[in-house]
Every structure is written in C-alpha cells, then in structure tokens.
Amino acid sequence: MLTAENLTFKLKNGRKILDNVSFSLGAGELCAVIGPNGAGKSTMMKIACAIMKPTGGKVTVKDKNISGMKRHEIAKHIAYLPQFTHAVPCTVYDSVLLGRKPHISWHPGQNDRNIADRVMNEMGIDCMRDKCVTEISGGEFQKTLIARALVQQAEILMLDEPINHLDVKNQLDIMDSIAEITKRSKLATLVVMHDLNLAMRYAETIMLMHNGKILYHGCKSGLTDKHLTEAYRTEISIRQVEGKYAVIF
Amino acid sequence: MVSRLIFWVVLSLLLIIFVLSALKHGAIERSWADTASALFGVGNDEDLQYFIWHLRLPRIAAALAVGGALSVSGVILQNILNNPLASSFTLGLSQGAAFGATFSIIILGAGTGLFAGLGNVAIGAFAGSILSALIILLFSFVRGMTPQGLILAGVAMSAFFSACTMLLQFFSTDTQLAAAVFWTFGDLGKGGWSEALTVLIVTMAGILFSLRLSWSYNAIQWGELSASGLGVEVKKIRIASLAATSVMAAFATAYYGVIGFVGLIAPHMVRLIFRHSGHGFLIPASAVLGGVFLLGADLMGQLMFYPISLPVGVITAFAGVPMFLFLLLRRSMKHANR
Numbered sequence: 001m002l003t004a005e006n007l008t009f010k011l012k013n014g015r016k017i018l019d020n021v022s023f024s025l026g027a028g029e030l031c032a033v034i035g036p037n038g039a040g041k042s043t044m045m046k047i048a049c050a051i052m053k054p055t056g057g058k059v060t061v062k063d064k065n066i067s068g069m070k071r072h073e074i075a076k077h078i079a080y081l082p083q084f085t086h087a088v089p090c091t092v093y094d095s096v097l098l099g100r101k102p103h104i105s106w107h108p109g110q111n112d113r114n115i116a117d118r119v120m121n122e123m124g125i126d127c128m129r130d131k132c133v134t135e136i137s138g139g140e141f142q143k144t145l146i147a148r149a150l151v152q153q154a155e156i157l158m159l160d161e162p163i164n165h166l167d168v169k170n171q172l173d174i175m176d177s178i179a180e181i182t183k184r185s186k187l188a189t190l191v192v193m194h195d196l197n198l199a200m201r202y203a204e205t206i207m208l209m210h211n212g213k214i215l216y217h218g219c220k221s222g223l224t225d226k227h228l229t230e231a232y233r234t235e236i237s238i239r240q241v242e243g244k245y246a247v248i249f
Numbered sequence: 250m251v252s253r254l255i256f257w258v259v260l261s262l263l264l265i266i267f268v269l270s271a272l273k274h275g276a277i278e279r280s281w282a283d284t285a286s287a288l289f290g291v292g293n294d295e296d297l298q299y300f301i302w303h304l305r306l307p308r309i310a311a312a313l314a315v316g317g318a319l320s321v322s323g324v325i326l327q328n329i330l331n332n333p334l335a336s337s338f339t340l341g342l343s344q345g346a347a348f349g350a351t352f353s354i355i356i357l358g359a360g361t362g363l364f365a366g367l368g369n370v371a372i373g374a375f376a377g378s379i380l381s382a383l384i385i386l387l388f389s390f391v392r393g394m395t396p397q398g399l400i401l402a403g404v405a406m407s408a409f410f411s412a413c414t415m416l417l418q419f420f421s422t423d424t425q426l427a428a429a430v431f432w433t434f435g436d437l438g439k440g441g442w443s444e445a446l447t448v449l450i451v452t453m454a455g456i457l458f459s460l461r462l463s464w465s466y467n468a469i470q471w472g473e474l475s476a477s478g479l480g481v482e483v484k485k486i487r488i489a490s491l492a493a494t495s496v497m498a499a500f501a502t503a504y505y506g507v508i509g510f511v512g513l514i515a516p517h518m519v520r521l522i523f524r525h526s527g528h529g530f531l532i533p534a535s536a537v538l539g540g541v542f543l544l545g546a547d548l549m550g551q552l553m554f555y556p557i558s559l560p561v562g563v564i565t566a567f568a569g570v571p572m573f574l575f576l577l578l579r580r581s582m583k584h585a586n587r
Contacts, residue, residue, distance in 0.1 A: 051477045075480025082474035090467075090525045101468050102480035106461065107529060132525060152479070 099151030320539025323512025349377020435562025510569020
C-alpha cells in the first residue's frame, strides 16, 4: 500500500536526519515506529505523508509517487495526526467533521455528517458531541483527533505519538480502537510510540529507528534484546510472560 | 446562549434603526413623512431629495461596505497569521495608504482645495496600501517565515510609512499639511455612489472568496501541521488570502481614509458571542456586524457634537483601543494560566 524508497533528509550543515530509509506497509498492518528521541521517527512520518520534502528518495502510495500529487489528494490517501495539536474552541462534532476537509469543496454534505456520526459512535465519543474541545480531558481530546483522522477515510493512517501523556486506561482504550479499526478497515497504520510494552502488545510489525536509519523492521517476534540495547544504549530485554511480550529495562 | 437566529434578528433591527436614523438626521432635518417622501421621490423638497440620494444613501452604503471589508479582512488575517490582534490596520496597510495619500497631496499636488482631485489622492492611497501589502507578501514567500514574523514585518512597515509620512509633512506648506492631515481622518462622507459601489463590489467578492475557503480556515486554526494533514495548502492559502484582504482593505482605505479597529472589533464580538463558530458563520456575521457597527459609529460621530461632525475613524479608535487592550490582557492571562 505504502512504499518508501531510500528516503534521505539532510540539514544544511550536512547532518543526516534520515539516511536511506526504505520500508513498505501493507493493508491491515499496524506498524509501531520506536526508537530514542532524535532517531528521525517524526521526520520520517512527515516525509512519508509529504508534509516535508526529502532531500532524496520517494514515497509511493498504490504505486503512485506522492510528490506529484496535490495536498488534498494526498490527504484522501493518508491521514496524519501530528505529535502536538493544540485545542481550538469548537465542538467535538465540528472538530471531527473537519476530517472530511479533503472531500468537501464548499461545505460538508449529509454523507460527510453521516460518516462523522458513525466514527464518533465507534470511538465512543458521540455522547460529548456538543462539548467544547478545550473543556474535555486529554484522553477524550486524543480520541477526538483520532476520530477526525478516521473520518478522512484514508487507507493509510499515520499517528505521531497518539497516546503520550495519557493514563494507562486511555492508552489501552485508544490502542484497542486503532488496532481494531486497522484490522476491520484493512488500513495501513504507522504509529510512533515510546511505550515499548504497548508497541509489542498491539503492533504486528516493529520499525526500530536509530540515528536516522532503520535498525530493524519486521515481525515483532524477530526483534531482539540486542536491537533494543543498541538503539537505546541501555540494557533492554524482551521476555514472554503468559503468552504476552514484556519489555524489561 | 444566544442563538444565531436571535443574533441575525437583533442585527437586522439595529441595521434598520441606523439606516432610518442616517436617512433622517443631518444638515437638513425634516419629519419622518417628508423623509420617506423624499426617499421614494414623491415629495417636492428637492434639497432633501438631493441630500438623501446623493449624500446620505451613498454614506450608508459606504459604511456597510467599508465595515464589511475591514471586518472580513480582520477575520482572515487573524486566522492565517494565527494572531487575534492582526488586522489591515496592525499590518501597516492603513499607514501605507496614508503615506500614498500624503505623497499625492504634497508631492503630486493632488487634493489641494480640500477635495479637488480626490481621485488622485485615492489612487495614491491605493498604491501606498498595495505597496505595503506587497512587501508583506514578499516576506511571506521567504522560506521559514512564520506568521509571527509577518506580524512583525507589518509593525516595521507601519513605522516606516509613518516616518515617511511625517517627513513629507515636515516639508509641506500649511495648505498641503491640512489636506494631508484631513485625509488621514477616516470619513465616510468623502465619496459618492461610485466609490461606495466600488468598495461594495470588492467586499462582496472578498466575502465570496473567503467563504469558499472557510473550511480551510477552520483547518488552519488547528495549526499548520494539522491543516496540511487535512489536505490544506497552507502557504498557498496564506498568500492568496493576504492578497485578497489587502485589495479589500486598500479599496476601503483609499476612498475613505484610515478607519482603524473595525477589523478587530467585529470579528471578536462575534467570537465572544459564539465561541464555537466556524468561519462559515464567522465571516458573514463579522461582515454584517462590522457594517452595522461602522454605520452606528458614523451616526454617533454626526450627532454627538451636532452640528460639528466627527470623523468616524475617531469614534472607531475610541471604541477599538479598549477592545484591543482587552484582547491583549485576555491572551496574556490565558498564557499565564497554562
């Protein structure tokens, strides 16, 4: 579904933020992008959805190079949720409906409203549709933003740290929703995460980044202690406890 | 909570009251019946007919058009520059227009004999305003230029054009100085039908343009990254909107002088009443409220020290400065509470 080939991003001082990064993502695949701060995860994501231009390489969606596409066309294929989003005073419903932006020319129609209603119901936020976004909790806000991304009805979902600063219950709720929707709607989902345990719990594939390069990309069962220890420069080990992965550090 | 229906009803009632008052009151005052007769051209009072059809109605149209233009410019600039204090006035367009008008009067000799050659003064003001806007636009093309950087560029342009205006005034004769200073007083009595209709057409085009982009503006409110993720070409929209608002504000300022703060008052009044409103409502509501506010302010200026008529720019500044400071304080308190 999504293929990145030899993505490189170099600063003017010559420092490489991304160094020859290549990967592909299939339908129904939930891939967790992990790695230490400054590894190039967010930059890779911004380049993969054409918000930033790479200094080298290309990204294709369904064999079509996205560098030649218009912004709203890209948004029909890729829904992107940035790492930091400030709340704007509007209702939860309006902020979710905004996800239909790539599909509307003047104003949203009944079909757009129906899609927003359905997604809000699926995410369990339909009860707060008239609440102001600035007055809801962090978890509810994050669910609202994810609902907005889903309303875009793109085949590819890119979420940059969607569960940061949330309590455990909200983290699990949100990751449950993302995993379930990825499977059901056959989305290709890329999630930047810092919680290694949650990454191992929900993702099918793991992309471990370090110094702008992919250190490991593949099935989570193939990720080893050595990979993690090398990337994070601290002793990390992966164990199986009652059939579940546990990352110990 | 005020419903949108109540808002439009109250605004319509205010509009009717202000229009009727503006038609009746002025240098010649007659009864309501005579005023109505003159309005429909059935009375014998030719003086009154002339006043209503050639002075008062164009002035009403000018108030609605200029108020609408400045308010819509304010809404758009506050959005694309991500700053609630942005307007054509704070961005230096008005000061550019003032410089252009002063240049026409003092260097090119237009406008002496009070309104002789108003056309030339307006062309000069328009050119000054567009020049200021073009410089800001050029800045917007600079790679890595932030909205905050554009606001600061506007502040610098304001200071620059004010200094140029002062320099010209310093070397002018008393007559030229009087004409130049008089022009800077925003006054809706400066133009006739052609000026009012020109501004009205430009304003209507500007409103349609901005309504077409209202959902893009809603997305831009969430920040550049979110808007880009939603398929909005933020930079292109910022440049196109900056150009459109500049043209709207330039026409209004060129014909009617510097009228500040309308672009702040009307949009923020709407935002205060309807906290959650998107741009699909904010743009038309601000346009109408701005027009009605300017009409009311003009009426106040005419009646407060009757028979002396105050320029409307003075009234809007007196109303606008407290609003500006209130917004500044509210913003500072919001930041302090974070």
